């Protein structure tokens with residue numbers, strides 16, 4: 001078993017599995033239970049400035065998208081930052097950090113966009129002994145209407161300004177948490193880098209409405225007669241998070257800034273993928289809100305075995321390992337040719353590959369083999385699009401075969417071994 | 432006369448009330464646990480929604496199986512039922528009684544993948560049950576055509592034909608010798624498959640379309656002549672089933688304790704108090720089909736101590752599916768193969784044993800099984816409906832029909848168990864009735880023009 005020791009902007013933890021700033025990290029009670037279960041670190045639930053307490057709705061704050069067997073695919077929420085008193089939170093943080101010196105405790109913050117407000121809260125956090133701060137520039141509801149959260153995160157100049165205040169007024173390691181509710185996440189990340197951030201974390205939740213109750217004819221969930229958009233997270237958002245993560249990881253202007261990956265991480269496999277695309281560690285929220293803290297057990301065991309299988313001796317070797325494989329479309333090799341092929345031994349003859357290819361793609365799968373029901377790829381029509389692979393219910397039944405040194409029956413041309421992308425292509429008038 | 436033979440010579444001396452009320456209840460209640468709404472959706476979601484689906488192709492009535500299952504997965508249970516019933520008006524009975532393991536569920540591609548087919552029968556049951564609970568109506572009648580059609584027999588074939596004709600605007604009169612409609616759904620299928628009076632519930636739903644009247648207690652050939660029907664109606668459909676039981680052709684077959692399985696089941700299906708049925712100690716069933724399995728299990732569940740099914744050929748030759756055989760075995764029924772009955776042991780007019788030879792097996796020794804009750808389940812045959820006046824072309828002793836279910840006599844259609852080439856299943860009878868109705872409709876419309 002490989003030791004999963006992890007170092008993130010100087011914070012040492014026994015493993016790279018952190019809890020994201022959210023209800024699971026709202027109180028010492030929860031955090032103690034999380035550490036007992038084995039979590040490496042926590043981003044404490046976002047604190048606001050001193051003063052009247054935050055007021056949450058007393059109606060439903062969560063909504064979910066379910067699979068047919070009620071597996072939870074996506075979660076949405078309209079919760080605000082912590083509604084507990086600032087002093088109580090700070091006192092608890094001091095105690096927790098004392099009790100768990102080997103775990104990471106970072107405090108998430110969100111106060112009005114005024115220098116004094118940040119100065120005040122930073123002083124208080126420094127006194128707790130916490131390992132750092134995470135600036136919540138992501139919360140998409142409730143706080144953003146008050147000029148905080150995503151309202152800051154969506155304007156790169158504000159991101160840079162607030163980040164630099166934090167660096168100026170404290171010695172705390174500063175992580176900037178980014179919102180996905182923007183067009184190009186690199187602009188926010190670059191602003192954080194310019195402001196002097198030690199790291200960025202992403203993604204926060206995505207603006208969303210879960211659905212409509214068609215009997216009552218109102219959006220759902222709703223608080224009484226009406227509802228409001230909320231933040232979407234959980235397994236469904238993982239592909240979006242991975243994309244944004246990799247954009248930052250391979251962006252020269254972000255200068256290799258450490259990244260904490262968030263968004264739909266549910267098991268060790270997800271965690272490994274985030275790390276391979278550039279995350280130093282991962283944060284989890286929905287998965288523990290679905291199954292409880294105990295899932296960290298399988299994450300630790302699974303990741304450790306995976307590293308051993310890959311011949312890696314530490315998590316550091318995984319970080320960013322797959323980043324070079326991500327590029328822009330115009331760099332893809334247009335001479336690379338594959339054809340789908342169906343393994344007749346594992347084919348169960350459901351015909352789904354045929355009907356989708358016939359109705360929606362390239363009419364490249366036939367329905368009979370020697371007069372019997374059976375499905376076969378017509379190489380002269382197949383463009384290697386992967387749709388049949390994706391809809392086939394049998395794993396590895398349909399695979400893609402690479403063509404080398406042979407004629408592509410579709411084009412009648414020899415497959416070239418030479419790399420040629422769009423920028424080099426004769427059909428590209430701009431080339 | 433020994434005491435035991437004295438007892439046996441008297442039918443009423445069979446032990447009665449072998450079980451208590453709760454045990455009868457348990458043994459004859461619904462054999463399947465229906466899906467809950469949640470489990471139905473989960474099961475429906477397993478369906479791959481195959482292209483040109485094999486399950487649909489093998490269904491004698493051609494139900495759009497992937498289509499209705501997809502509707503269940505979208506919580507459109509009523510729409511699913513509509514899809515089912517539009518092809519098979521007895522979708523509810525078929526969901527309970529079809530040997531799905533040899534039809535749709537056998538063909539399910541999931542068998543190849545993981546040996547666990549979609550439970551199509553239970554899903555069909557779920558949809559049709561939801562629909563009947565909701566009181567949804569799926570059919571309307573076309574404008575009255577002015578044509579009248581006579582149907583003989585209110586079994587699956589007759590009712591299916593009647594319903595389709597009624598939707599097409601024709602008036603239908605069914606002549607049925609029994610007191611209740613449904614044919615073997617009411618009088619023949621195993622009690623635990625059709626629990627809760629389902630046959631009559633389904634009949635009522637079918638008749639609710641209107642335009643169908645049933646004349647009960649009217650046996651064609653006895654109470655009314657075939658010729659009268661031909662004169663008074665524009666077309667005639669025969670769905671008379673197989674009224675006669677085959678005989679063993681052995682000495683002593685008339686002795687008491689020797690019975691036709693279907694007659695006994697008929698009584699079982701109608702009796703109020705199951706405890707009043709005569710039940711032997713050592714029961715022998717002769718046959719290898721669905722009827723043999725059904726009587727063996729039901730007599731066992733009535734409390735018979737030893738039940739042996741004797742079949743003259745090998746296990747593979749049995750008409751009963753492997754699943755049905757396994758079910759019988761799990762119920763404690765013994766099954767012997769290569770057992771050809773060659774003689775009956777009779778004492779005081781009462782059966783005491785059955786003598787078997789090893790049939791076509793290599794060994795020709797004979798042996799005797801003790802029996803105080805013997806059921807014949809070796810098949811049914813066509814009962815003659817009327818002497819002399821009308822002759823149908825036959826094949827294998829049954830009425831010969833073409834693809835449209837036309838008999839050799841113009842103006843007369845037939846379907847269900849009474850015609851040749853079928854598989855003696857309710858679902859096939861329903862399909863025959865449906866095809867005949869479509870053919871009758873086209874013929875009547877054409878003649879009009």
Ligand SMILES: Cc1cc2nc3c(=O)[nH]c(=O)nc-3n(C[C@H](O)[C@H](O)[C@H](O)COP(=O)(O)OP(=O)(O)OC[C@H]3O[C@@H](n4cnc5c(N)ncnc54)[C@H](O)[C@@H]3O)c2cc1C
Pocket residue numbers: 528529530583584585586587588589606607608609612613614615616619620621624649650651652670671672673674693696721722725816846847848849854855856857858860
């Ligand atoms: C014991 C047993 C168990 C079975 N189990 C199953 C099963 O589990 N699943 C399955 O799919 N199939 C099963 N079958 C077969 C199924 O019941 C038949 O295939 C189906 O009922 C045939 O329908 P039918 O309409 O052709 O005939 P029937 O159901 O036999 O109906 C014929 C009707 O015609 C009436 N009739 C006959 N002659 C006249 C006359 N001269 N005048 C007026 N009325 C008349 C009869 O009273 C009866 O109502 C079983 C059969 C038996 C015997």
Ligand SMILES: Cc1cc2nc3c(=O)[nH]c(=O)nc-3n(C[C@H](O)[C@H](O)[C@H](O)COP(=O)(O)O)c2cc1C
Pocket residue numbers: 020021022023045046075076077079080081082108136138139177203204205233234235237262263264265283284285286287
């Ligand atoms: C109920 C709820 C409350 C949240 N509150 C906060 C918060 O106070 N501060 C914050 O930075 N993120 C908050 N988040 C966002 C999570 O920290 C995390 O970024 C997001 O849920 C994506 O991760 P996941 O897919 O693992 O849930 C909240 C999420 C949920 C579900």
